[in-house]
Amino acid sequence: MHTLTAGRATAALTTGIALAAALLTPLPAQAVVGGTESTRAYSFMGSFQPSYPAAPRPDKHGCGVEVLAPQWVLTASHCAGRNPTNAKTGVPRGWKVRVGSLNTASGGEVAEVDHYYRLATSRDEGGFWGRDLALMHLRTPVRAKPVRIASTTPPDNTPVRIMGWGMTCDDSGDAACFPTRLREADTVVQPISTCPSGGPGELCVGSSDGSVAASNMDSGGPALVREGDQWAVAGVVSGPDERGKTLYTDVTAHADWINGIISGTDVPPDDPIPNVEGSVDLSGCVGSVVRTPASRPQDPALLLTNGHCVQGQWPAPGTALVDQPADREVPVADRQGYPRTTARTQRLVYATITGTDIALYRLDKTYAQLRAEGAKIFRLTSTPVRAGDPLTVASSGIRYDCAAEAVVPHLREGGYQLDNSIRYATSEACTPWHGDSGSALLGPDGSTVVGIHNTHNADGQQCTDNNPCEVGPNGEVSSTKGRTYGQQVHMITACLVKGSTLDLARKGCTLTGATTGPDHRGSAPVHEQRNGAGERA
Numbered sequence: 001m002h003t004l005t006a007g008r009a010t011a012a013l014t015t016g017i018a019l020a021a022a023l024l025t026p027l028p029a030q031a032v033v034g035g036t037e038s039t040r041a042y043s044f045m046g047s048f049q050p051s052y053p054a055a056p057r058p059d060k061h062g063c064g065v066e067v068l069a070p071q072w073v074l075t076a077s078h079c080a081g082r083n084p085t086n087a088k089t090g091v092p093r094g095w096k097v098r099v100g101s102l103n104t105a106s107g108g109e110v111a112e113v114d115h116y117y118r119l120a121t122s123r124d125e126g127g128f129w130g131r132d133l134a135l136m137h138l139r140t141p142v143r144a145k146p147v148r149i150a151s152t153t154p155p156d157n158t159p160v161r162i163m164g165w166g167m168t169c170d171d172s173g174d175a176a177c178f179p180t181r182l183r184e185a186d187t188v189v190q191p192i193s194t195c196p197s198g199g200p201g202e203l204c205v206g207s208s209d210g211s212v213a214a215s216n217m218d219s220g221g222p223a224l225v226r227e228g229d230q231w232a233v234a235g236v237v238s239g240p241d242e243r244g245k246t247l248y249t250d251v252t253a254h255a256d257w258i259n260g261i262i263s264g265t266d267v268p269p270d271d272p273i274p275n276v277e278g279s280v281d282l283s284g285c286v287g288s289v290v291r292t293p294a295s296r297p298q299d300p301a302l303l304l305t306n307g308h309c310v311q312g313q314w315p316a317p318g319t320a321l322v323d324q325p326a327d328r329e330v331p332v333a334d335r336q337g338y339p340r341t342t343a344r345t346q347r348l349v350y351a352t353i354t355g356t357d358i359a360l361y362r363l364d365k366t367y368a369q370l371r372a373e374g375a376k377i378f379r380l381t382s383t384p385v386r387a388g389d390p391l392t393v394a395s396s397g398i399r400y401d402c403a404a405e406a407v408v409p410h411l412r413e414g415g416y417q418l419d420n421s422i423r424y425a426t427s428e429a430c431t432p433w434h435g436d437s438g439s440a441l442l443g444p445d446g447s448t449v450v451g452i453h454n455t456h457n458a459d460g461q462q463c464t465d466n467n468p469c470e471v472g473p474n475g476e477v478s479s480t481k482g483r484t485y486g487q488q489v490h491m492i493t494a495c496l497v498k499g500s501t502l503d504l505a506r507k508g509c510t511l512t513g514a515t516t517g518p519d520h521r522g523s524a525p526v527h528e529q530r531n532g533a534g535e536r537a
Contacts, residue, residue, distance in 0.1 A: 001308040001357065001413060001437065001455050001465070032164055034212035035185030038102055042231075043067070044147035045182065046099030046108070047165060048075055048220060050092070052338060053082050057178035059104040064164045064221030065097050066233050068149070070141035072262050073097055075220035076236050076249065077118040080134040084337020085397040087271040088118045093338050097136070100144040102182045104165050111138040117261050117268060119254060130201025132238040132249045135261050147222070150234040153252050154225050158189045160205060160234065164218030187212040189223075195241040203235040203248040210244020223248045274399045277335045278376030281396040282328070285309035285438040288394065289332060289363070289370060290380040290449055292493045297368035299500045301377070303330055303345060303361040304489070305438035306454050307353040317415045320352040320513040322502065326361055332375040337397050341373035349502050352512040353416045356487040357454040362500050378440060381450045382493040385422050385441070391486070392442040393432045393453050402430035411485060413455060413468035422451050422486040432456070432484060441486050451486040
């Protein structure tokens with residue numbers, strides 16, 4: 001089963017704008033560490049405030065920006081990366097900037113962002129680090145005086161000024177942790193060798209002991225150098241270094257890319273946007289709203305995802321979780337990936353990672369209500385996937401064109417056994433990865449869920465977490481690095497009745513925990529106790 005992995009690259013590229021709150025967690029809990037409140041505003045300095053995805057603070061600040069021209073601001077690529085489809089270039093929804101004010105909540109000028117251009121994304125073969133830059137175009141020009149790009153990469157020990165509205169403490173639920181007044185600090189460019197996480201195209205910025213550096217939610221903010229009597233931007237906050245300093249993308253190395261877009265001489269085309277209607281982003285997993293032949297318009301809607309995507313402790317091998325409280329947000333996407341409507345889970349109806357890897361949640365809205373609000377509802381199949389069947393992996397921001405290469409009798413991973421698993425045929429178009437767990441496998445009609453994506457052999461190991469192995473009919477075990485799998489869901493329909501109710505004793509129900517004979521003894525235990533928090537996906 002796909003589990004969340006650690007590390008600078010994974011942290012930045014899987015959380016997008018949410019990264020602004022988590023990007024620099026190794027640093028001490030101060031905004032612009034070692035800094036002070038600014039005494040005067042910088043006309044070019046601004047706060048990026050997206051309403052989608054919403055930043056976790058009252059003032060909606062997500063990242064820093066710098067005005068380069070009346071209709072152009074510069075920030076980090078990962079700040080513009082939480083568009084629903086992770087597009088490199090495109091049109092956002094609900095993004096704005098406030099520039100020229102010390103305060104994120106008042107003053108200065110507010111402008112809407114109507115286009116973004118990212119230099120790099122997580123899927124670029126050229127790499128992401130050292131290229132973590134984005135330009136955002138404003139719908140209307142601002143009067144703020146722009147900042148110029150520095151004429152050259154600043155040498156080691158060059159004095160720089162850093163600034164931002166980073167967090168003052170680590171509690172993202174405490175409004176007091178989010179300063180609304182700009183903070184700044186003076187420090188120097190360190191040799192890149194003193195930042196072990198750094199690489200080509202990056203600046204290592206901060207005091208040698210880490211007492212002065214950027215902090216949480218300073219992403220996209222500038223490293224400024226003096227050129228004559230004016231400031232110039234030499235770097236943009238990209239990520240943390242393990243020794244407490246901050247890594248900035250060297251802006252001067254990409255001046256041609258920036259100027260080509262601003263001047264209009266070299267503007268990248270918009271990325272094509274896949275139709276991702278109906279996908280549900282579960283923050284590290286994906287889900288979909290499904291109905292069965294027994295479903296009625298007045299029934300509470302059901303959400304399908306992986307059993308390993310449940311909040312709290314996973315169901316143990318050989319067990320199922322049945323009818324437990326659940327409360328998590330369910331944003332159902334429109335064609336472009338933005339929330340069309342939102343519901344909440346009320347009960348975890350069922351979850352298992354034995355035999356198959358599924359979880360069903362009952363929502364607080366009926367099928368009729370969701371349909372009236374424009375949500376796409378998928379039909380759940382009652383027919384198993386077979387070798388050769390075409391499949392679309394419907395993730396929250398992308399669609400993968402896959403096919404069932406084989407149906408594997410038994411798949412083992414980390415103590416769990418899954419039956420009749422779907423092995424995908426290897427192709428460049430079929431590359432689901434971490435964060436795609438729970439994605440529906442759609443049939444050719446695009447509206448029928450025929451399976452559910454769940455795992456990938458990451459390292460070539462046998463039967464360990466994130467390294468599933470196949471077990472042949474004679475017990476022979478094999479594993480291949482890079483192989484990717486989904487699970488069958490056709491068994492679910494036989495266990496559901498009207499009212500979106502689970503009946504494990506119903507004739508034909510074969511899910512883990514179902515009764516198997518006249519004495520109604522369960523084939524596997526049903527696990528009903530509730531466990532602690534902590535989601536893995």
